[in-house]
Amino acid sequence: MTEAPDPLARLGWDEHAAGAWAAHRGDGNLPGRVAAEHRGGYIVLAAAGELRGELAGKLRKAAAKDAMQKPAVGDWVALDVHAAAGTATIHAVLPRKTVLTRRAAGRAAAPQIVAADVDAVFIVHPLDQAPNLRRLERYLAITLASGAAPVLALTKADLVDSAEPVLSAIRPLLARVAGDRPVPVHVLSSVSGQGLDELDAYVARPQTTALIGASGVGKSTLINRWLGEERLSTGGLRDDGKGRHTTTHRELLVLPRGGLVIDTPGMRELGLWNADESVPEAFADIAAVAEACRFRDCTHAHEPGCAVVAAAAAGQIEPERLDSYRKLVAELASLARDRETAARNRARRADHRALRSYYKDPRTRGQRD
Numbered sequence: 001m002t003e004a005p006d007p008l009a010r011l012g013w014d015e016h017a018a019g020a021w022a023a024h025r026g027d028g029n030l031p032g033r034v035a036a037e038h039r040g041g042y043i044v045l046a047a048a049g050e051l052r053g054e055l056a057g058k059l060r061k062a063a064a065k066d067a068m069q070k071p072a073v074g075d076w077v078a079l080d081v082h083a084a085a086g087t088a089t090i091h092a093v094l095p096r097k098t099v100l101t102r103r104a105a106g107r108a109a110a111p112q113i114v115a116a117d118v119d120a121v122f123i124v125h126p127l128d129q130a131p132n133l134r135r136l137e138r139y140l141a142i143t144l145a146s147g148a149a150p151v152l153a154l155t156k157a158d159l160v161d162s163a164e165p166v167l168s169a170i171r172p173l174l175a176r177v178a179g180d181r182p183v184p185v186h187v188l189s190s191v192s193g194q195g196l197d198e199l200d201a202y203v204a205r206p207q208t209t210a211l212i213g214a215s216g217v218g219k220s221t222l223i224n225r226w227l228g229e230e231r232l233s234t235g236g237l238r239d240d241g242k243g244r245h246t247t248t249h250r251e252l253l254v255l256p257r258g259g260l261v262i263d264t265p266g267m268r269e270l271g272l273w274n275a276d277e278s279v280p281e282a283f284a285d286i287a288a289v290a291e292a293c294r295f296r297d298c299t300h301a302h303e304p305g306c307a308v309v310a311a312a313a314a315g316q317i318e319p320e321r322l323d324s325y326r327k328l329v330a331e332l333a334s335l336a337r338d339r340e341t342a343a344r345n346r347a348r349r350a351d352h353r354a355l356r357s358y359y360k361d362p363r364t365r366g367q368r369d
């Protein structure tokens, strides 16, 4: 570790957080930042280190009524800290500086918070692929709506001779969607290191950054470059000798240069077409018919009990539309498989890293048996 700054500064405490905290000064609570949420339980980082957080009854009730009141990864919260037990009660969510939301999965139109208090969102696209402008437009719109600054990160520069074809395809979109808001563009390679030093401003204290982009565009690789040798398991605060092997998975990562990165499953899902959102209006009627298929994962090709094939046979769906719909369903299924594979690989890598740092860590070396 380099210097040891104020522990709150290490978590991205800035003017906005300090201003928001004014309402809590003197009420006996302490500030903390949400690092992960798992089935209603939280991991919060505070001056006292990493704590297991639970919602106070009042906040739990408010959050049940209004999803926007529920703490999300990145949020600053007011804590009643029980340091000896390593736990804290979360009493309030501080007013947010920025908030990334999406429509919750399923039918309800309720919003869901993906991450809070993010300063910059990296929209990641690899230079060796033609840009999907509709998708990039959606990322840009989500980012602009959040209040965070969009940054276009064009990765895998080592695989192409020139960034110009992709750049010229994207420029009109930036002009149209972002208007006067500046969208810095960075041409990067995590392999050669090209462009990475341009990113220092985003990954230094007290910046908090998040990345969106389809699976395989290079998000994890970039985060790992930022984490450098420190890796996920050593990026956070010291956990006052409790033994690092007890450390739970975090989604708010402290980088060696002092900035923070938010990497949550929800953040990654923004990079994929959510089945709900991605079935275009034009196919809404077929999607409704498909609800009656016998198998949930019906591809509407050869499965018994396929309501879509039946409707097509009855002349209710044109053959060309059925064809397009099948292709769309196949594409969505393949995206979902990619996502599962990526999640499995990530979990495996994280396990590896945690284990390696546990065995390398001088503080745990003596304790292990």
Ligand SMILES: Nc1nc2c(ncn2[C@@H]2O[C@H](COP(=O)(O)OP(=O)(O)OP(=O)(O)O)[C@@H](O)[C@H]2O)c(=O)[nH]1
Residues within 6 Å of the ligand: 155, 156, 157, 158, 159, 188, 189, 190, 191, 192, 213, 214, 215, 216, 217, 218, 219, 220, 221, 222, 268, 338, 339, 342, 343, 346
């Ligand atoms: N040549 C080259 N390959 C890269 C670069 N960055 C990432 N890759 C490769 O691209 C593949 C996907 O990279 P990831 O970082 O796992 O992509 P991701 O966006 O995190 O994907 P998900 O985890 O599925 O969301 C890996 O095989 C990387 O080694 C780069 O700058 N140049």
Ligand SMILES: [Zn+2]
Residues within 6 Å of the ligand: 290, 293, 294, 298, 299, 300, 301, 303, 305, 306, 307, 308, 309
């Ligand atoms: Zn079917």
